[in-house]
Amino acid sequence: xxxxxxxxxxxxxxxxxxxxxxxxxxxxxxxxxxxxxxxxxxxxxxxxxxxxxxxxxxxxxxxxxxxxxxxxxxxxxxxxxxxxxxxxxxxxxxxxxxxxxxxxxxxxxxxxxxxxxxxxxxxxxxxxxxxxxxxxxxxxxxxxxxxxxxxxxxxxxxxxxxxxxxxxxxxxxxxxxxxxxxxxxxxxxxxxxxxxxxxxxxxxxxxxxxxxxxxxxxxxxxxxxxxxxxxxxxxxxxxxxxxxxxxxxxxxxxxxxxxxxxxxxxxxxxxxxxxxxxxxxxxxxxxxxxxxxxxxxxxxxxxxxxxxxxxxxxxxxxxxxxxxxxxxxxxxxxxxxxxxxxxxxxxxxxxxxxxxxxxxxxxxxxxxxxxxxxxxxxxxxxxxxxxxxxxxxxxxxxxxxxxxxxxxxxxxxxxxxxxxxxxxxxxxxxxxxx
Amino acid sequence: xxxxxxxxxxxxxxxxxxxxxxxxxxxxxxxxxxxxxxxxxxxxxxxxxxxxxxxxxxxxxxxxxxxxxxxxxxxxxxxxxxxxxxxxxxxxxxxxxxxxxxxxxxxxxxxxxxxxxxxxxxxxxxxxxxxxxxxxxxxxxxxxxxxxxxxxxxxxxxxxxxxxxxxxxxxxxxxxxxxxxxxxxxxxxxxxxxxxxxxxxxxxxxxxxxxxxxxxxxxxxxxxxxxxxxxxxxxxxxxxxxxxxxxxxxxxxxxxxxxxxxxxxxxxxxxxxxxxxxxxxxxxxxxxxxxxxxxxxxxxxxxxxxxxxxxxxxxxxxxxxxxxxxxxxxxxxxxxxxxxxxxxxxxxxxxxxxxxxxxxxxxxxxxxxxxxxxxxxxxxxxxxxxxxxxxxxxxxxxxxxxxxxxxxxxxxxxxxxxxxxxxxxxxxxxxxxxxxxxxxxxxxxxxxxxxxxxxxxxxxxxxxxxxxxxxxxxxxxxxxxx
Numbered sequence: 006x007x008x009x010x011x012x013x014x015x016x017x018x019x020x021x022x023x024x025x026x027x028x029x030x031x032x033x034x035x036x037x038x039x040x041x042x043x044x045x046x047x048x049x050x051x052x053x054x055x056x057x058x059x060x061x062x063x064x065x066x067x068x069x070x071x072x073x074x075x076x077x078x079x080x081x082x083x084x085x086x087x088x089x090x091x092x093x094x095x096x097x098x099x100x101x102x103x104x105x106x107x108x109x110x111x112x113x114x115x116x117x118x119x120x121x122x123x124x125x126x127x128x129x130x131x132x133x134x135x136x137x138x139x140x141x142x143x144x145x146x147x148x149x150x151x152x153x154x155x156x157x158x159x160x161x162x163x164x165x166x167x168x169x170x171x172x173x174x175x176x177x178x179x180x181x182x183x184x185x186x187x188x189x190x191x192x193x194x195x196x197x198x199x200x201x202x203x204x205x206x207x208x209x210x211x212x213x214x215x216x217x218x219x220x221x222x223x224x225x226x227x228x229x230x231x232x233x234x235x236x237x238x239x240x241x242x243x244x245x246x247x248x249x250x251x252x253x254x255x256x257x258x259x260x261x262x263x264x265x266x267x268x269x270x271x272x273x274x275x276x277x278x279x280x281x282x283x284x285x286x287x288x289x290x291x292x293x294x295x296x297x298x299x300x301x302x303x304x305x306x307x308x309x310x311x312x313x314x315x316x317x318x319x320x321x322x323x324x325x326x327x328x329x330x331x332x333x334x335x336x337x338x339x340x341x342x343x344x345x346x347x348x349x350x351x352x353x354x355x356x357x358x359x360x361x362x363x364x365x366x367x368x369x370x371x372x373x374x375x376x377x378x379x380x381x382x383x384x385x386x387x388x389x390x391x392x393x394x395x396x397x398x399x400x401x402x403x404x405x406x407x408x409x410x411x412x413x414x415x416x417x418x419x420x421x422x423x424x425x426x427x428x429x430x431x432x433x434x435x436x437x438x439x
Numbered sequence: 440x441x442x443x444x445x446x447x448x449x450x451x452x453x454x455x456x457x458x459x460x461x462x463x464x465x466x467x468x469x470x471x472x473x474x475x476x477x478x479x480x481x482x483x484x485x486x487x488x489x490x491x492x493x494x495x496x497x498x499x500x501x502x503x504x505x506x507x508x509x510x511x512x513x514x515x516x517x518x519x520x521x522x523x524x525x526x527x528x529x530x531x532x533x534x535x536x537x538x539x540x541x542x543x544x545x546x547x548x549x550x551x552x553x554x555x556x557x558x559x560x561x562x563x564x565x566x567x568x569x570x571x572x573x574x575x576x577x578x579x580x581x582x583x584x585x586x587x588x589x590x591x592x593x594x595x596x597x598x599x600x601x602x603x604x605x606x607x608x609x610x611x612x613x614x615x616x617x618x619x620x621x622x623x624x625x626x627x628x629x630x631x632x633x634x635x636x637x638x639x640x641x642x643x644x645x646x647x648x649x650x651x652x653x654x655x656x657x658x659x660x661x662x663x664x665x666x667x668x669x670x671x672x673x674x675x676x677x678x679x680x681x682x683x684x685x686x687x688x689x690x691x692x693x694x695x696x697x698x699x700x701x702x703x704x705x706x707x708x709x710x711x712x713x714x715x716x717x718x719x720x721x722x723x724x725x726x727x728x729x730x731x732x733x734x735x736x737x738x739x740x741x742x743x744x745x746x747x748x749x750x751x752x753x754x755x756x757x758x759x760x761x762x763x764x765x766x767x768x769x770x771x772x773x774x775x776x777x778x779x780x781x782x783x784x785x786x787x788x789x790x791x792x793x794x795x796x797x798x799x800x801x802x803x804x805x806x807x808x809x810x811x812x813x814x815x816x817x818x819x820x821x822x823x824x825x826x827x828x829x830x831x832x833x834x835x836x837x838x839x840x841x842x843x844x845x846x847x848x849x850x851x852x853x854x855x856x857x858x859x860x861x862x863x864x865x866x867x868x869x870x871x872x873x874x875x876x877x878x879x880x881x882x883x884x885x886x887x888x889x890x891x892x893x894x895x896x897x898x899x900x901x902x903x904x905x906x907x908x909x910x911x912x913x914x915x916x917x918x919x920x921x
Contacts, residue, residue: 047509350820350852350853350854353849354848355849356850358861359846360844360863362835362863363841365835365836366838366865367835367865368864369864371860371862372859373859374859375850375857377853
């Protein structure tokens with residue numbers, strides 16, 4: 006057994022048992038049985054976890070709200086007028102007593118729910134299927150100490166910001182946080198999850214989010230990974246959508262040494278619509294691996310998957326998307342578009358747009374391209390006196406625009422745009438073009 | 440609609456036309472596989488020591504390997520000890536020197552198949568190296584080819600007459616460790632075809648081999664090696680039919696193509712092996728490794744395949760594009776009906792500068808069948824200016840079939856351009872309606888639409904095969920919409 010596995014097992018044993026102990030033990034048993042995924046597993050063939058497996062991890066310490074927490078502010082804070090809900094080193098920080106309630110929004114800490122009503126919580130924690138892709142979610146089930154339960158009961162205008170903050174707590178700490186989002190029929194909301202780590206935090210962040218959409222409700226969900234260069238983000242997002250519900254999902258990878266973002270969406274009612282968008286930026290030596298699976302389990306559902314990947318330096322970006330149309334899901338429409346931009350001879354982009362179709366009355370298509378910036382467009386800009394670096398930045402910015410334009414929260418969009426531009430040369434010039 | 444679906448049933452229910460067994464005495468080894476069997480095969484074929492050593496090395500490696508499980512096909516475990524690994528038809532003389540000396544029953548078999556050897560050869564100008572089970576029994580047009588300097592013979596003959604070519608090239612494209620089925624083939628391959636086209640020679644005719652599996656419980660392990668030297672070009676056709684059987688038959692062939700500077704190889708296949716009956720009983724397991732290597736500058740390898748048969752197809756004809764400016768092409772139509780399962784596609788490995796590849800794959804699923812396209816496009820760091828275009832489309836007929844698309848694109852050079860597009864749909868109601876209201880019958884309309892769907896591939900087939908391929912498609916699918 007690798008050091009990491011041993012340390013995970015030891016972490017669970019060392020904790021005082023809570024009222025979810027049986028579920029935790031069972032999840033850990035299954036996780037240890039399966040072990041960490043390796044490149045022999047189909048969805049992990051491009052991401053090697055050997056370095057990670059050799060480390061002994063310790064639980065990140067609880068850090069009370071204070072100067073350290075306040076200093077690590079989210080650059081997405083402006084996207085919401087309300088104060089963000091913070092999860093610091095895996096512990097929900099809801100302030101003293103109950104958090105300030107907003108009409109239509111209920112926020113609870115999972116730890117307090119586990120103490121008050123474990124049965125209720127157990128019903129909500131998604132049963133992890135024993136598939137290759139979900140081993141980290143199993144580990145999260147075993148080890149999450151806290152997290153957020155968010156319920157939306159009515160249309161909510163103002164985006165809800167959840168900040169996952171990792172603070173230094175010694176070498177090789179591991180954080181396991183969980184977010185559960187539920188909507189009432191007809192409710193709408195925008196939820197932004199921002200994963201950040203302050204400098205010096207060598208953290209393995211293994212987070213899991215589940216979204217349960219009731220009939221005719223709609224959620225726009227963002228997850229933004231922006232940890233420092235020593236952080237590993239592993240995130241499992243599961244979405245289940247009832248009849249007529251709509252989910253717009255944005256996955257943005259901007260930081261961290263290794264980012265692995267899973268998305269599993271199940272369209273479980275007729276007329277459900279799911280649009281997922283990914284912006285995967287692999288600058289420096291970052292490794293970004295995104296696996297998005299949409300299961301059409303009901304007829305007349307539609308889905309789109311759009312991804313834009315950039316790799317420079319020795320970065321590597323992997324985009325796996327898969328649309329599964331179950332037997333009987335007649336009238337399915339789905340479209341996948343994956344584009345990759347390779348900016349350096351040592352970078353790599355791997356794309357796998359997959360279709361698995363078990364019904365005949367479907368319209369499914371995908372397109373994927375990988376290449377450099379279009380030399381014709383480059384020439385156009387150069388011939389108009391724009392220097393090469395600026396021209397390149399402009400074209401990169403335009404390349405990312407396909408995903409950015411889909412964002413309906415202007416504040417979130419502008420914050421994300423700013424963060425993207427900051428990484429490009431001639432950032433100031435680009436701002437003028439917006 | 441119900442009368443239409445009855446018609447469809449009738450068409451789909453057509454018995455396999457080529458299903459019959461010729462009663463020829465077979466000289467077979469008992470079922471089972473160990474080193475002595477490998478040695479026995481080698482001994483019977485009077486092979487030189489280097490080949491025996493090579494087979495044994497492959498066999499030893501095979502024993503350490505596990506059968507691959509990643510393909511999206513399902514079948515009962517194969518008992519490799521229950522298969523006879525050698526079967527040679529017995530002929531009156533050791534080696535027939537002309538068609539007259541060939542076993543008349545064998546010739547009759549070809550008659551039934553609609554391939555009169557001499558007639559076809561004379562009319563079509565095609566040299567046919569007919570492989571019946573495992574040993575070549577008739578080879579024609581040798582003189583004409585010999586005059587051009589082209590070596591076209593059975594693999595065993597090549598081992599006897601040109602051992603230096605075999606020793607130098609065998610296993611250099613598909614090494615024995617490559618995969619489970621290739622290793623098995625390397626250990627026990629019985630015969631196959633060998634082609635060598637010398638520098639600057641354009642092969643004067645299309646080369647063709649008909650494979651036919653005959654003896655019961657006999658795995659077929661063909662080995663084909665084609666070498667096109669500098670500036671040479673050759674077009675090779677391969678077509679297959681097999682008699683009806685209830686037991687599954689294993690076929691694990693290996694095809695290696697080598698193209699040197701400015702050489703061109705075109706390899707076309709029409710595969711129509713027994714697909715099993717309408718309940719999914721029987722049929723051929725077709726686990727084939729086909730790979731071509733463009734070793735020289737400006738070399739070109741083109742694969743065209745029409746896959747309508749076999750219960751299970753596991754086949755990825757690939758191109759390794761090493762030479763600068765070399766070109767790889769893959770055109771495929773795969774049809775799966777009833778309980779057929781096909782997992783097929785290609786691999787294009789771009790190593791050299793300015794290498795180009797094109798992939799056009801059309802999959803048609805009907806009945807309970809599963810049709811999977813699985814293709815890899817890999818651009819290595821040295822492949823500046825490499826280009827790939829991939830198009831794979833699937834057509835679904837009936838609500839119980841499945842069509843999957845699993846492309847893999849791995850790009851490690853910023854100067855490369857890789858494009859992939861795919862679509863999946865059923866036959867459009869509007870297209871059908873258009874044809875019907877112009878008085879075209881439903882079956883003809885579907886036939887037309889399917890032909891149109893596959894046109895991009897059929898136009899790549901040599902003329903002789905294009906006709907056969909169209910016929911095959913209509914037999915398999917005509918009117919399969921309901």
